Amino acid sequence: MSPRSDRTLAYWMILPVVAAVLTFIVGPTYDVFTMGFTRFRMGMPLEFGSLANFRALFADPVFWTVMRNTAIWILGGTIGCVLLGLLIATYLAVDSRQTMVLRALILLPWILPDVVTAMAWRWMLHGQVGIIGQTATSIGLSERPISFLGDPDLVMWSLVVVVVWRKMPLVALILCAAIRSVPQEHLEAARIDGANAWQRFRFVILPHIAFSLTAVTVISMIWITAEFALPWIMTGGGPANSSHIMATYIYQQSFQFFNWGVGAAMSVVNLVVLVAIVTLYLYIMRRSWRSEADR
Amino acid sequence: MGSVSLTNICKSFGGVEVLHDISVTVQDGEFVVLVGPSGCGKSTLLRCIAGLEEVGSGDIHIDDRRVNTIAPKRRDIAMVFQNYALYPHMTVAQNMGFSLRLARVGAEEMRAKVDEAAAILGLEDLLERYPRQLSGGQRQRVAMGRAIVRNPKVFLFDEPLSNLDAKLRVQMRSEIKQLHQRLKATIVYVTHDQIEAMTMADRIVVMRGGRVEQIGAPLELYDNPANVFVAGFIGSPAMNLFPALLADGQVVIEGAGTLPAAPDAPPGEQPVIVGMRPEDMTISDTGIPAEVVLVEPTGAETQLLARLGGQIVVLTMRDRIEATPGQRINITLPPAKIHLFDPETEASLRTPVATNRSREVDHA
Numbered sequence: 001m002s003p004r005s006d007r008t009l010a011y012w013m014i015l016p017v018v019a020a021v022l023t024f025i026v027g028p029t030y031d032v033f034t035m036g037f038t039r040f041r042m043g044m045p046l047e048f049g050s051l052a053n054f055r056a057l058f059a060d061p062v063f064w065t066v067m068r069n070t071a072i073w074i075l076g077g078t079i080g081c082v083l084l085g086l087l088i089a090t091y092l093a094v095d096s097r098q099t100m101v102l103r104a105l106i107l108l109p110w111i112l113p114d115v116v117t118a119m120a121w122r123w124m125l126h127g128q129v130g131i132i133g134q135t136a137t138s139i140g141l142s143e144r145p146i147s148f149l150g151d152p153d154l155v156m157w158s159l160v161v162v163v164v165w166r167k168m169p170l171v172a173l174i175l176c177a178a179i180r181s182v183p184q185e186h187l188e189a190a191r192i193d194g195a196n197a198w199q200r201f202r203f204v205i206l207p208h209i210a211f212s213l214t215a216v217t218v219i220s221m222i223w224i225t226a227e228f229a230l231p232w233i234m235t236g237g238g239p240a241n242s243s244h245i246m247a248t249y250i251y252q253q254s255f256q257f258f259n260w261g262v263g264a265a266m267s268v269v270n271l272v273v274l275v276a277i278v279t280l281y282l283y284i285m286r287r288s289w290r291s292e293a294d295r
Numbered sequence: 296m297g298s299v300s301l302t303n304i305c306k307s308f309g310g311v312e313v314l315h316d317i318s319v320t321v322q323d324g325e326f327v328v329l330v331g332p333s334g335c336g337k338s339t340l341l342r343c344i345a346g347l348e349e350v351g352s353g354d355i356h357i358d359d360r361r362v363n364t365i366a367p368k369r370r371d372i373a374m375v376f377q378n379y380a381l382y383p384h385m386t387v388a389q390n391m392g393f394s395l396r397l398a399r400v401g402a403e404e405m406r407a408k409v410d411e412a413a414a415i416l417g418l419e420d421l422l423e424r425y426p427r428q429l430s431g432g433q434r435q436r437v438a439m440g441r442a443i444v445r446n447p448k449v450f451l452f453d454e455p456l457s458n459l460d461a462k463l464r465v466q467m468r469s470e471i472k473q474l475h476q477r478l479k480a481t482i483v484y485v486t487h488d489q490i491e492a493m494t495m496a497d498r499i500v501v502m503r504g505g506r507v508e509q510i511g512a513p514l515e516l517y518d519n520p521a522n523v524f525v526a527g528f529i530g531s532p533a534m535n536l537f538p539a540l541l542a543d544g545q546v547v548i549e550g551a552g553t554l555p556a557a558p559d560a561p562p563g564e565q566p567v568i569v570g571m572r573p574e575d576m577t578i579s580d581t582g583i584p585a586e587v588v589l590v591e592p593t594g595a596e597t598q599l600l601a602r603l604g605g606q607i608v609v610l611t612m613r614d615r616i617e618a619t620p621g622q623r624i625n626i627t628l629p630p631a632k633i634h635l636f637d638p639e640t641e642a643s644l645r646t647p648v649a650t651n652r653s654r655e656v657d658h659a
Contacts, residue, residue: 183378183380185376185377185378185380186380186382188345188347188374188376188380189374189380189382189441190382190393191347191366191368192345192347192367192368192372192373192374192394193393193394193397193441193445194368194394194397194398195368195393195397199397203382203393207382207383207384208383208384210384
């Protein structure tokens with residue numbers, strides 16, 4: 001085959017993917033973007049090039065709650081996932097009969113559908129009939145039943161606990177695999193050099209899994225940012241808008257209040273945050289990849 | 296420096312016993328090589344000394360201190376691993392100084408010790424490099440540097456040269472031996488390569504199947520192997536071993552003829568396994584008749600494959616000889632160079648002079 005027809009064939013081969021990306025990603029993104037900068041008024045022609053939606057968004061007192069909640073949601077969820085994941089991975093990396101079983105069982109939260117997880121946790125955290133609140137009362141931890149999802153000061157943290165419970169297992173498994181790939185001889189050499197368990201973890205295991213650790217941190221950050229069903233089903237943004245994050249706020253504005261412009265404006269803000277995270281990811285990974293290639 | 300003594304060491308993994316009642320003593324400053332085929336337990340024994348494995352029963356002493364239950368880092372030993380086990384994220388200097396850093400030695404003292412070890416090994420220019428930027432031989436040297444920095448009582452080497460190419464292996468072999476002579480270090484060295492063992496060791500421990508087959512200085516093992524296994528394992532090309540009959544001071548090789556046996560051979564008539572080193576045999580006018588099968592000149596010497604009765608034997612000649620396949624020759628060798636083994640027990644039938652002589656060497 002000639003190089004020319006090779007190239008033609010190559011374009012044909014990537015056409016489906018390019019078409020799909022244009023249709024389902026670039027198209028809607030463009031739509032949302034233009035919508036965000038368009039003013040909607042009943043009975044009036046559309047006005048493009050207006051910042052009215054953003055003015056309305058920033059004027060909404062809920063907006064700053066949403067930003068604060070989103071920060072708690074993303075940072076709390078990511079840090080929780082990675083730290084707890086690392087802790088559990090370190091335990092799972094040890095070979096024993098318990099860990100063999102646990103390595104399989106730990107994926108259970110991961111394979112449950114979002115809706116099932118959300119409903120189950122909603123009932124467990126319920127103020128009157130929730131098993132967690134009841135247990136806390138019966139063993140004397142609290143005098144009154146705690147309504148985890150009904151208390152504006154607790155609700156975000158309860159959501160973070162649930163998302164960590166749901167997203168952490170895969171983080172733990174990936175890190176477990178990374179820890180188990182540390183050459184046994186490095187650990188033995190460190191033992192002979194006089195390193196105790198913590199020092200072996202700090203000076204041998206941690207540098208060895210740094211690449212995986214960076215990767216799972218950014219990946220879980222993206223997962224958690226994109227998570228919608230869990231908070232929406234559990235609280236719907238309530239009580240009194242105290243648990244809205246960007247995803248739930250966008251949904252409510254757009255599809256419940258039909259406030260398309262504000263929803264789109266929030267989506268643009270969301271996009272900027274996501275792009276920032278992905279840029280950070282690419283930047284860190286680029287450095288990791290380079291050092292990996294040197295090895 | 297220190298001595299190591301292993302007394303009645305037994306160890307099993309699960310139900311499989313891998314070390315059977317092993318007793319070995321390593322003198323202060325001695326270079327002892329544990330050698331044997333894979334799976335003979337030599338590495339496990341070394342790891343027991345290091346404290347990376349626990350022994351089932353028996354005692355390990357380092358300098359009169361029983362170390363069975365003492366953690367590796369408190370045994371005052373250093374180990375060089377087959378894959379070097381250098382920490383990839385640390386520079387050469389950091390790798391070598393890691394143990395000192397853990398021991399909270401001051402920065403200046405650490406620098407001085409690392410520099411000193413680097414000077415011994417010729418690593419001065421590489422101190423800021425990372426392991427991935429080094430060649431195999433350099434990595435090997437860094438691994439040794441890491442051991443030297445600690446100034447341990449005993450150095451343990453676990454097949455340190457098997458990842459290097461043939462030429463580098465020969466070079467590192469002599470470097471390690473020179474290092475031993477310079478540092479007067481006590482070294483226990485594991486290898487499966489009998490040439491490494493022969494060239495480096497003060498004393499060799501030959502192991503098979505978790506048992507010690509023979510302990511002795513390299514040339515003693517070579518001259519007086521205690522059994523068929525050691526006879527066949529030590530020496531390259533290997534000793535010719537085949538069944539024969541010992542009758543009234545004569546070795547009768549079926550289909551070929553007889554050779555006079557050494558005077559210390561047992562009297563009477565019995566079946567034996569006879570062993571002849573390729574270089575002990577010479578072609579002469581008299582002697583036992585054989586037929587040339589193959590001539591292999593290697594330059595320095597000539598190897599000859601010959602049919603002797605029912606078997607093929609290898610002869611190594613210093614001289615370049617003119618021989619053609621099919622040619623009839625006569626082979627002879629001095630009676631004292633004929634090794635005789637019991638076909639049942641595989642033990643040597645000759646007076647074991649080896650052990651007496653090895654004791655003398657120990658105390659020399």
